Amino acid sequence: MTTYLDFEKPIAELESKIAELRHLPNSADVDIADEVMRLQDKVQKLLRQTYAKLTPWQRVLVARHVERPHAQRYIDRLIADYQPLAGDRAFGEDFAVVGGLGRLGGRSVVVIGQEKGDDTDSRIKHNFGMPRPEGYRKAQRLMKLADRFRLPVLTLVDTPGAYPGLDAEARGQAEAIATSIDTCLAIGVPLVSVVIGEGGSGGALAIASADKVFMLENAVYSVITPEGCASILWRSNAQAQEAAEAMKVTAQDLKRLDVIDEVIPEPMGGAHRAPDETIDTVGKAVSSALEQLGNLDSDTLRRQRQDKFLAMGKKGL
Template sequence: MRQFLDFEKTVAELETKIFELQHVENSSDVNISEELQQLTDKAEKQLRTLYAKLTPWQKVQVARHAQRPHTLDYINAFIEDFVPLAGDRLFAEDHAIIGGIGRFRGQTIVVIGIERGADLDTRLKHNFGMARPEGYRKAQRLMRMASQFDVPIVTFVDTPGAWPGIDAEERGQAEAIAKSIETCLRATVPIISVIIGEGGSGGAIALATADKILMLEHSIYSVISPEACSSILWRDASQAAQAAGALCLTAQDLLRLKLVDQVIDEPLGGAQRDASAAITSVEQAIAEALSELENIPQQALQAKRREKFLAMGREELT
């Protein structure tokens, strides 16, 4: 069953009527196809109007939509012969981060992604996409393995942020994130990162320090969540919508600021309305990015990656 966001109320009412009329048409001899078509056209027009002028806060809601495709959906769709690799060889396995090796259009790659889970049981298993230090250390292990065997890395980012619990802090959360960023910068192979939903804080940057950073059209990427920003600045989490606008966290803002490299178009109404179309678009974007990076020498690749991140913000400061 489709879940509607608060600002989609008018579309929800129209689609509810369409569903009811379809049921009537299927259970009787009454021909209401013309009326159905009119309602369908009206709903699509309304949806197109809504999504043409989404506010930053509405984008946040879309990025967090529970029915958007998650990391495992992308892996299952276009990574063949995927073999998951578990554990950080230091403490434990972290199910928030999925990692392994597989084939993308015949090419061997290492895949690392943050998984949020699709229902209550899987969300609990994956800790709602909030990784602990062992998750980031597992990611580091896989990145080093990729460099050792000269295999490109593809990461999928979808997290509200790293796990903020005491247990994570005791095991060195900040160090693990910083080390992941360093490992990305030191990697001798191409790294492509795709922000598929919410890219929250250092928990996202740990896997998004890449040669190519791609963002889905309605995803977000920010140093802090709007709610947390609002609580700090105004001592009131209810100002999250205002904070979202100030944070410049939308894909369009980040492309303009040259903090990401490409925005991938989503189906009308967001990836949650047509997961297969969104997945196909991401697959094509990854293929194009890999093609651009595959012939760059290792030293040049590393140097270009470092310069990319050192250059961020320079133009805004001058």
């Protein structure tokens, strides 16, 4: 059963009518097939109109949609012969970060993703995609493994932010994020990152300091959630929509600001309406990027990656 967002109510009503018609028997007075086709055309037109003018806040809602594909689904579809690896070799396992070895289009890769989970039990298991320090240290371990064996790295970003709990802070959350960013910038193999849903703060940047940073069309990427920003500036999250507008969280805004390299289009109505098509599009974009980056030596990769992030914020100055 499809879950609809508030701004999709007109679409929900039409699709509900289509479902009702499909359960009706044909009669001489009404050609149900023709009526269904007419309503389906209307749904497609309404989807195009709605998604062509999404506000930043609406894109935040789409990025958080419960049916949007998460990292493990990307891995299951794109990565052949996937061998998951666990633990940070220091404290323990963090299920908010998944990763391992496999092949993308015949090319051996290391893949790392932030996993939110798909139902109540899995969301609790994966801590709603909010990694603890051991998750980032596991990511560092996998990136160093990739560097040692000359394997490219793919990271899938989807987190509201790093876990802010006392236990995480006690185990060095800030240091783990900083060291993870440093590891991203230090490895001498191609590193491609895709923001597939939410890219929240240092929790996202820790695995997204990459040669190529892609964002799905309806993904968001920011230093803080709109609700968090609103609670700081206005002492209430009621202004979250206004905060989302001011923060420039959308892929389109970030591409204009040169924070990301490319926007990957989503199927009409968002990734949650056609997850496999979305994943395949991401796979093609990543494979193309790895093909280009594979021609560069380690020193060039490191230098260009570091220069890229040092140059951010200078546009227009």
